[in-house]
Amino acid sequence: MKRAFITGITGQDGSYLAEFLLSKGYEVHGLVRRASTFNTQRIDHIYIDAHEPDARIFFHYGDLSDSEMISHVLYNIKPDEIYHLGAQSHVRISFDTPEYTGNITGLATTRILEAARRSNPSVKFYQASSSEMFGHTPPPQNEDSCFWPRSPYACAKVYSYWMTRNYRDGYNMFACNGILFNHESPRRGETFVTRKITRGIAAILAGKEKYLYLGNLEAKRDWGYSPEYVECMWRILQQDTPDDYVIGTGQTNSVQEYVDAAFSYAGLDVNEHVKIDPKYFRPTEVEALQADPSRSEKKLSWKAKIRFKELMKIMVDADMRAAGLEPVGEGDEIIRKEFPYRWWGKD
Template sequence: MGKKALITGITGQDGSYLAELLLSKGYEVHGIVRRASSFNTGRIDHIYSDPHDPQAKMFLHYGDLADCEQISNIIYNEKPDEVYHLGAQSHVRVSFDTPEYTGNVTGLGSTRILESIRKNNNVIKFYQASSSEMFGAANPPQDENTEFIPRSPYACAKLYAYWMVRNYREGYNLFASNGILFNHESPRRGETFVTRKVTRGIASIIAGKQKYLYMGNLDARRDWGFAPEYVEGMWRILQHDKSDDFVIATGETHSVKEFLEKAFSYVGKDMEDYVKIDPKYFRPTEVEVLIGNSEKSQRELGWKPQITFSDLVKIMVDADMREAGLEVVGEGDEIIQKKFPDKWWKGD
């Protein structure tokens, strides 16, 4: 009999890729979604199955990370083997506008799940989606032993959750692990995140729907990887023989300006003709440089990234050009076919 997994944040970029990965491995997958007046399941519609179908392998449950009773009931009723906690208010800039909400959902949400596991079934394996933003102003490169200097309400909330995972692991002997993932992108990235804002904006400019792309700090440097590879890292963390904390990263850093230059150049345009700076997109406190050292993950998990920064830009530009009904360059598609000949994700 296959394993059963529960994913919070299943409708997001990571949740959708993770659901596909687990289904490809024979899991029964359960996801928690918030009830809303409109559907937000576009990223998983292609894998959703009728729950009344006896062959169904994916099921959705209404829940909210701010409601401990709902979360506890789902865990008690479904009894998953593994819980992947990806749900959060995950936009760093927005966290400055909604610090209390971010702390409640992103920070305390993890505690609610951990406490439910402790009370209901402490053999469940728990994965916490930690973030490189926790490192903040710490000197790069950053690894599992680097000090945390968070620079946003989002990072502070993630750091609280990180330490709660370690406390429940050490205090209650739970299999609870932190995956400290550095930035990871894909065609499914939310449209307000900087990489997708760039690639989607380029497609809109070429389609004649907008003239300029308004940006914030172009000097911020990030370690950008490919989301499908990173969710495989999540899975490997819970298959490890013991719970622990792992950095998942490429080990390279690039500025927002570099991303813009490469993306515009890929479609034969000069970014200087289209990019304008708008102060409203600057954060009150900035994280200047993030670059991860994933030697531990490579050594203990056998995880290693294949997609380079240049590959990532091409993959995302191709996808947004196609979505806009435009002719694509196609190099991104070729990269996927070459590096993932047996790719397990079906979308994009």
């Protein structure tokens, strides 16, 4: 039985990845940051008490700033694969907490790589790199495009990218970067713009809010569906040789287009409910990100199925249901059609 270690297991990608690996027969270990309140709602449905004889998922409490803890956990688990997804991952917040973001999003990668090198250099390592690293570089962006980071978050991710490359080149480790473009789902954090929009729509329909306040509507992104992308992470570590891959749909749409499509789908008038608030603008904006996923499509035999409009419908339906409303239903039909086996579990 293969054993995997996931940082950020309680996040969007970490929870879907845990489900996927369990479906593949893995024993899954996840790093959970201890807090005064539980933050495991995304994985509660797959949690089995570690004392049960059939348990294959285990949580380890710790923090990405603690080198000793990371070394201790990796030494005791001895995983076959490490998926490093944990980070301070909100771009706008990184401007308010640049030092913390550099520590948790950047230096933590070095802590894990070094601990892995010392305890088990044959382990396969996946680094969750980000399209934000390309920043101001004109689209489309691929594995050979220049990095031009435009936020403390992006700078920290560039650091992590190059540390991963250096450990691969310097110590012959199987260390890979997955440069993922925006990927969303009903489990997306509530402060990220796509989820903020769909939650706002549900709140307006439920009569709890009248307006939705947003920032830059002109920003363009390549939006995909998280459950598809975590399978790609796994495929990267199943290759014969380590490499870096751009993962995306190859299509781009603006925030304005997402807002218009989502409000129209829900039967609401954008002009009546959407307002712009300057506090949501970044000090430095990234205007357009668009993946060129040619390498991943060829080498990993992977291609995104869910695109912009399908993603929007899935998320609007989920947030309407969460608000106690009857969903439109087209999003549910898309999931049943494209993913009949539902390996990623509940939303």
